Every structure is written in structure tokens, then in C-alpha cells.
Amino acid sequence: MTEPSGTGRTGGTGGTGGTGAFATAAAAVHPPDAGAAAAARQHHDRLAKPPGSLGRLEALGAWLASIAGTPLPPAPAPAAVAVFAADHGVHAQRVTTWPQEVTAQMVATLLAGGATINVLARQMGASVTVVDVGVAAALAPTPGLLDRKVRFGTADLATGPAMTETEARAALDAGAEVAADLVAAGARCLVTGEMGIANTTAAAALVAALTGRPATEVTGRGTGIDELTLARKVAVVQRAVERTEPGAGPLAVLASLGGLEIAALAGFVVGGAAARVPVVVDGFIAGAGLLVASRLVPEALSYCLAGHRSTEPGASAVLHDLRLTPVLDLGLRLGEGTGACLALPVVEAAARVLAETATLEAAGVSGTQPNGPGRGA
Amino acid sequence: MTEPSGTGRTGGTGGTGGTGAFATAAAAVHPPDAGAAAAARQHHDRLAKPPGSLGRLEALGAWLASIAGTPLPPAPAPAAVAVFAADHGVHAQRVTTWPQEVTAQMVATLLAGGATINVLARQMGASVTVVDVGVAAALAPTPGLLDRKVRFGTADLATGPAMTETEARAALDAGAEVAADLVAAGARCLVTGEMGIANTTAAAALVAALTGRPATEVTGRGTGIDELTLARKVAVVQRAVERTEPGAGPLAVLASLGGLEIAALAGFVVGGAAARVPVVVDGFIAGAGLLVASRLVPEALSYCLAGHRSTEPGASAVLHDLRLTPVLDLGLRLGEGTGACLALPVVEAAARVLAETATLEAAGVSGTQPNGPGRGA
Numbered sequence: 001m002t003e004p005s006g007t008g009r010t011g012g013t014g015g016t017g018g019t020g021a022f023a024t025a026a027a028a029v030h031p032p033d034a035g036a037a038a039a040a041r042q043h044h045d046r047l048a049k050p051p052g053s054l055g056r057l058e059a060l061g062a063w064l065a066s067i068a069g070t071p072l073p074p075a076p077a078p079a080a081v082a083v084f085a086a087d088h089g090v091h092a093q094r095v096t097t098w099p100q101e102v103t104a105q106m107v108a109t110l111l112a113g114g115a116t117i118n119v120l121a122r123q124m125g126a127s128v129t130v131v132d133v134g135v136a137a138a139l140a141p142t143p144g145l146l147d148r149k150v151r152f153g154t155a156d157l158a159t160g161p162a163m164t165e166t167e168a169r170a171a172l173d174a175g176a177e178v179a180a181d182l183v184a185a186g187a188r189c190l191v192t193g194e195m196g197i198a199n200t201t202a203a204a205a206l207v208a209a210l211t212g213r214p215a216t217e218v219t220g221r222g223t224g225i226d227e228l229t230l231a232r233k234v235a236v237v238q239r240a241v242e243r244t245e246p247g248a249g250p251l252a253v254l255a256s257l258g259g260l261e262i263a264a265l266a267g268f269v270v271g272g273a274a275a276r277v278p279v280v281v282d283g284f285i286a287g288a289g290l291l292v293a294s295r296l297v298p299e300a301l302s303y304c305l306a307g308h309r310s311t312e313p314g315a316s317a318v319l320h321d322l323r324l325t326p327v328l329d330l331g332l333r334l335g336e337g338t339g340a341c342l343a344l345p346v347v348e349a350a351a352r353v354l355a356e357t358a359t360l361e362a363a364g365v366s367g368t369q370p371n372g373p374g375r376g377a
Numbered sequence: 378m379t380e381p382s383g384t385g386r387t388g389g390t391g392g393t394g395g396t397g398a399f400a401t402a403a404a405a406v407h408p409p410d411a412g413a414a415a416a417a418r419q420h421h422d423r424l425a426k427p428p429g430s431l432g433r434l435e436a437l438g439a440w441l442a443s444i445a446g447t448p449l450p451p452a453p454a455p456a457a458v459a460v461f462a463a464d465h466g467v468h469a470q471r472v473t474t475w476p477q478e479v480t481a482q483m484v485a486t487l488l489a490g491g492a493t494i495n496v497l498a499r500q501m502g503a504s505v506t507v508v509d510v511g512v513a514a515a516l517a518p519t520p521g522l523l524d525r526k527v528r529f530g531t532a533d534l535a536t537g538p539a540m541t542e543t544e545a546r547a548a549l550d551a552g553a554e555v556a557a558d559l560v561a562a563g564a565r566c567l568v569t570g571e572m573g574i575a576n577t578t579a580a581a582a583l584v585a586a587l588t589g590r591p592a593t594e595v596t597g598r599g600t601g602i603d604e605l606t607l608a609r610k611v612a613v614v615q616r617a618v619e620r621t622e623p624g625a626g627p628l629a630v631l632a633s634l635g636g637l638e639i640a641a642l643a644g645f646v647v648g649g650a651a652a653r654v655p656v657v658v659d660g661f662i663a664g665a666g667l668l669v670a671s672r673l674v675p676e677a678l679s680y681c682l683a684g685h686r687s688t689e690p691g692a693s694a695v696l697h698d699l700r701l702t703p704v705l706d707l708g709l710r711l712g713e714g715t716g717a718c719l720a721l722p723v724v725e726a727a728a729r730v731l732a733e734t735a736t737l738e739a740a741g742v743s744g745t746q747p748n749g750p751g752r753g754a
Contacts, residue, residue: 047493048483048486048491048492048493049492049493049711050599050600050601050710050711051601052601053600053601053709053710053711054493054709054711054715055688055707055708055709055710056707056708056709057707057709057719098743099743101743102742102743105740105741105742105743106425106740106742108740108741109425109735109740109741109742112735112740114425114733114734114735114739114740115425115426115734115735115740116424116425116426116431116730116734118733119726119729119730119733119734120726120729120730122729122733123722123725123726123729124722222427223427223430224427224428224429224430311432327707328705328723329706330432330433330434330704330723331432331433332430332431332432332433332434333427333430333432334426334427334430334431338431342434342722342723342726344722345500345501345719345721345722346705346707346719348500349496349497349500349719352496352497352499352500353493353496353497356491356495356496356499357491357492357493357496358486358489358491358492362491363482363483363485363486363489363491363492364482364485364486365479365482365483365486366475366476366478366479366482
């Protein structure tokens with residue numbers, strides 16, 4: 001439980017060259033407390049159950065301990081979901097059958113509490129904040145809506161850069177700011193959410209460019225497109241990746257391929273890590289944001305948990321690249337933060353079990369003496 | 378949503394020849410409402426999200442609808458966990474390194490609220506009831522403990538029948554009664570739990586006998602035994618299965634191999650199905666109980682959900698045999714009902730999403746008209 005002091009700074013401005021909220025957050029990301037994690041694992045072996053018998057729950061407990069800096073971490077609650085919304089110029093390439101205005105319509109639904117993520121967040125006792133970082137429509141001020149619009153949708157990534165690096169930095173800043181504000185307001189766990197028609201195309205392009213995988217491997221059917229549309233989408237992704245300069249840094253790749261909500265998600269993840277709270281990451285779009293964050297501020301990954309495995313092939317590519325094992329695998333592909341939100345009770349359970357289960361000694365269980373069963377028995 | 382009337386009765390006394398609570402429950406198990414399930418699936422396609430994008434959550438919603446007999450099922454809460462506790466004569470064969478008295482010690486820990494299942498049940502708002510169906514010690518009356526002791530532990534299944542068929546019937550009755558009582562007291566979901574040192578040996582023997590798999594395939598390390606102990610355990614399971622008469626009915630197999638808590642779990646499952654509530658089934662021991670229940674009253678399976686995949690190999694054998702896909706796969710092997718309890722929020726979410734998510738029409742989402750995207754778009 002020795003807190004590293006003065007070591008482990010991981011990037012100053014996170015390689016963005018900026019001076020805003022993201023750069024500040026990037027400079028504040030330190031490695032989590034390995035000593036607290038080890039102490040949590042030792043405590044688990046003293047609890048009234050066979051050692052190791054809680055599997056992933058034990059590992060999650062140690063992870064929470066490393067973030068909280070204490071062997072018995074508090075329950076990571078309440079959680080806060082931030083849903084970053086933006087539009088995509090690549091919609092013009094007919095990569096989806098949903099009209100672009102559905103982004104704004106779903107923002108209204110989110111604000112009215114009627115989207116699936118609202119339902120799940122209510123169940124889990126989590127708040128939902130909607131952040132407009134790039135919806136292609138003027139949105140009326142509404143309670144629960146944060147206006148951090150960088151621009152009215154990205155440019156078409158099929159024909160040129162989705163945005164400028166300055167705009168990418170602004171979206172990163174927005175995400176980092178929202179994370180800091182939510183934690184300042186009492187959140188003890190952050191959940192990534194997003195909404196943006198056509199954003200699986202941008203996410204696929206980013207994942208292809210940052211992992212080096214071919215477009216065919218990381219491009220999926222999104223909301224459920226047919227063969228012809230999928231072929232068009234794959235071609236768009238492939239051309240966009242080819243257009244992106246080889247050897248370009250992660251910020252340049254992010255600006256080239258977009259989207260604004262993915263950039264904001266990357267900032268949000270780094271902001272959560274800077275604030276030392278666990279960040280539960282949703283599926284494919286959030287995974288692309290996490291991939292960007294991990295390239296800009298590698299240590300931020302230590303604060304992140306993959307909430308679930310989306311059925312989108314690019315989501316599994318991200319999990320594989322970042323060596324993450326998701327908590328849930330339930331065939332979801334909705335986004336909004338839904339899969340991550342469903343994982344929250346498991347994360348909370350990991351903390352509660354550590355803090356509340358009786359020890360073998362307190363339970364008076366035989367075999368806690370030298371001749372008893374103990375570990376490996 | 379047509380409720381079958383007078384059809385689908387599945388077994389009278391469930392093949393036990395008894396006249397008690399189990400026989401009554403077995404006669405009351407009817408097929409769930411397929412019409413309500415279909416209506417739930419149709420409703421999902423009208424919600425403000427791409428059709429099918431919630432994966433397993435949509436299937437679970439339809440399943441809950443079929444049990445509730447209505448397309449928008451109420452949340453299956455509160456849940457009630459019943460922990461059936463018993464001892465095993467086969468402990469004498471040194472198939473585990475834990476002393477037999479740990480069963481009674483863990484019962485005391487359960488009653489004091491210090492076991493892992495207590496922690497998880499508190500988090501999920503579920504009650505915990507401990508049922509002594511065969512602990513090999515006299516237990517003092519305590520609030521929260523039900524005395525349904527059939528005998529002081531089973532006989533050693535390595536050398537002869539674990540119990541008589543009359544005793545097996547008594548344990549089945551105890552389980553069915555507890556299920557009925559919990560539902561009468563307000564439970565809207567049942568969770569299987571158990572505690573019994575050496576019970577993975579009895580479960581392995583039952584699974585081998587009822588699925589026809591070799592002992593080596595279904596016998597695991599339980600609480601964490603070494604190679605030598607595992608070899609002894611496999612040999613014990615193999616001999617016990619060979620001793621059991623070929624072609625014996627499920628009740629005879631149950632009596633031959635035990636254990637009392639497994640018999641009670643089988644009764645509990647059938648009792649839950651009779652009361653038309655969802656039953657969330659835990660890992661290996663509960664899986665063995667479910668296997669017995671499915672052989673006695675096949676339709677009971679329609680009311681059961683596999684909460685998680687235990688790391689015990691015999692658990693996967695049961696899931697495969699019964700064609701069940703568990704909700705969670707988190708490497709647990711504790712029992713007590715812990716894995717099933719962790720799955721409860723997902724089950725509850727399935728009901729909430731159906732009832733609370735806005736429809737495409739209500740959300741004013743474009744593309745709900747004939748020329749819009751719709752299913753498969």
C-alpha cells in the first residue's frame with residue numbers, strides 16, 4: 001500500500017500538445033496502488049470460502065482496491081453515465097439506413113428518460129448526463145443536456161479528415177471536463193455512453209488504423225445493415241485508413257477519422273483515471289474511444305474495465321488489442337452505455353464481498369489452523 | 378396470450394409416487410405462456426433501438442413474459458434465496474480436505490449474515506432462508522433457519538445408497554414446500570442456494586449417472602483438492618455410478634447417490650415452476666438438482682434460468698445436457714447461490730427494459746414509417 005510518489009507520470013499533455021482539461025487530466029494520471037491490490041487479494045484468502053472460489057469477483061475487488069488505494073475499497077457508487085452525442089459526415093456515404101436526424105431524436109428521448117440507458121441507469125441508481133459534442137442540429141437548452149458542441153457533425157471521413165486536430169483537442173477537453181465535473185459532483189464510478197448515427201463507421205476506421213487490422217475484420221453490421229451496405233461500409237473504412245498518413249500519431253489519426261463523441265469518450269476515460277475512479281467502458285464505440293485514450297495516455301487503461309463484449313467484430317478487436325476480458329457477454333450491440341451499465345452490479349458486488357464477508361476466523365470455520373485445508377488444499 | 382387450459386400437465390406426482398408437497402407441485406406445473414413471449418418479442422421490435430440490439434436481454438424479457446403470462450412482465454423482485462444445507466456420508470472417503478463440521482459452521486455464518494451469499498443478497502434486495510435438510514449435527518433453533526431435517530447426513534454413497542427413496546421424497550417435499558412458502562410470502566423470483574461439505578462428490582455422481590458421462594468428465598476439484606484426492610474422488614464417483622442399477626428411474630438414482638440438499642433443490646425448482654415464478658439456478662450442485670428435477674418434471678425446466686457457469690466441469694455437463702446458456706461466466710465455484718444472485722440484476726433489467734423503454738413512435742424516431750429502416754435494415 002505504498003503510494004508511488006512523484007513517479008509514474010505518464011504523459012504531460014497526453015501527446016496532444018494541448019493545454020486544456022485533457023492535458024491537465026493526462027498529467028494527473030498515476031499508476032494505481034499495487035500494494036492495495038495485493039492486500040485485497042490476501043484479504044480474500046482469509047474470507048469464509050475456499051480461496052479463489054469467487055473467480056473474477058476477486059480480481060475485480062483487487063482492481064477496485066488499487067484504484068481506491070485501500071484493501072477494502074468502498075462500493076463504487078453512485079455511478080454516472082455520460083452519453084456523448086455527435087453526428088458523422090460519413091452518413092452521406094449511405095453506410096446506415098437510419099436517417100441522420102435520429103441522433104437528435106434519440107438525444108431528446110435520452111433527455112426525456114425513455115432510452116434504454118435511462119431505464120438501466122434508473123435500476124442501477126446511476127445518473128445520466130447527455131453531452132452534445134457534435135450533433136448536426138441546434139438543440140434547445142434542456143435540463144440534463146450539456147452543450148459542448150465542437151461543430152455540427154464531422155466532415156465526411158471518406159473524402160478527407162473528419163475534423164481538425166484543434167477540434168479533436170476540444171472534444172478531448174470536453175470529455176475530460178465532464179468526467180472531472182461528475183466526480184466533483186459525487187460520482188464514484190463513471191460509465192461511457194454514446195449516441196451518433198453512423199458512428200460504427202468512424203469507430204471501425206479508428207480501430208483499423210490504430211490496430212493495423214484490415215477493414216473487413218473490424219467493420220460490422222452496426223444497427224443491422226444488409227450485405228450491399230456492409231460492402232460499401234467496408235470500402236469506405238478501407239479508403240479512409242489508406243488516406244490516413246502512415247506513422248501518424250494518435251491525435252492525428254483521431255482527427256482524420258473521427259468522430260467527435262469518440263474523441264470525447266477518450267477524454268472522459270482519461271478524466272476518470274485522473275480523478276482515480278473506476279471507468280466502466282461500454283461496447284464498440286466506447287472501445288474505439290478507449291483505444292485512442294490508451295494510445296495517448298497508456299496508464300489510463302489501468303482504471304478501465306470492459307463492461308461487456310459487443311457483437312460488433314471491431315469491439316472484440318479492441319478487447320484483444322488491449323488484453324481486456326469483458327465482464328458480460330450477452331449479445332448486445334446497442335451502445336448508449338447499456339452493456340457497461342448492466343455490469344455495474346458485478347463491480348459493486350466485488351467491493352461489497354471484500355468489505356462484508358466474514359473471515360474464516362470470525363466464522364469459526366475449522367481448518368484455519370496450520371493443519372487445516374487453507375490455500376490449494 | 379391464450380393460456381392453455383387443461384393441457385400440458387406434466388406428470389401428476391412427478392414420477393415419485395408420493396402424495397406430498399412435491400407431488401402436488403409436480404401436478405401444478407404447466408407450460409408457460411408462449412403467446413405472451415411472442416408478444417414481448419414483438420414489443421421489443423417497436424422500442425426506440427435497432428431490432429435485436431439488446432441480444433440476450435430481449436430473450437430474457439420474452440421468457441419472463443411467458444412466465445408472467447403478460448407481454449410486459451413485472452420486475453421479478455423481490456427475490457428469495459433458499460440455502461439448503463446437508464452433510465454427506467461420502468466425506469469418510471477423504472474426497473475433500475475440509476472437515477465435515479464446516480457445514481454446520483457455515484450454516485451459523487449464513488444465519489449471522491456473514492457468508493458471501495448474504496452479502497450479495499443484501500445488495501440485490503433478496504432474502505436468504507437457510508433450510509436444514511440434513512446437517513449431521515443438531516442445530517439450535519435460530520431466526521432464519523428452517524428445520525426440515527430428513528436425517529443427520531446421508532450414508533456413504535461409496536458403499537451403498539445415500540438414502541432411501543422415502544427420504545429422497547421427504548427432501549423433495551421440503552424443497553417444494555419452501556418454494557411455495559416463499560412465493561406465498563411475496564417472493565417473485567427464486568434463487569437456488571446450498572451448503573454441504575463434500576457435496577461436489579454427490580453432484581458428480583448424479584450428473585454422471587443421469588447424463589451417462591464418465592466420472593472423469595464430470596468430477597472436479599471442488600474447493601481445490603490436489604491430484605491424489607481428485608483421483609480418489611473420481612474412483613468413488615465411478616464406483617457409485619456402477620453400483621447404481623442400470624435403467625433405474627430418477628428417484629432411485631437420486632436416493633442412491635444423494636444428497637439431501639440436492640434432492641431439496643430439485644423439489645425447490647419444481648415448487649417454483651408450480652408457483653409460476655422464475656427460478657434462477659446457481660452452479661454445479663444446483664445444476665445437479667436441476668437435472669434431477671428435469672428428469673422428474675421436464676416442464677419445470679421452462680421456468681429455470683442458469684445464472685452462471687461454474688468452473689466445475691460437471692456444471693458445464695449439466696448446461697450442455699439441458700441446453701442452457703448461463704447469464705454469467707465469471708469463474709465462480711463457491712456455490713451458496715452466489716453466481717445466481719449476481720445474475721439477478723440482468724434478469725430484472727430484462728423486465729424493466731420491456732416496460733419502460735420508449736417506443737420508436739413515442740420517441741418520434743424517423744424511419745418508423747414504411748420507407749424507414751425497420752427490421753433487418
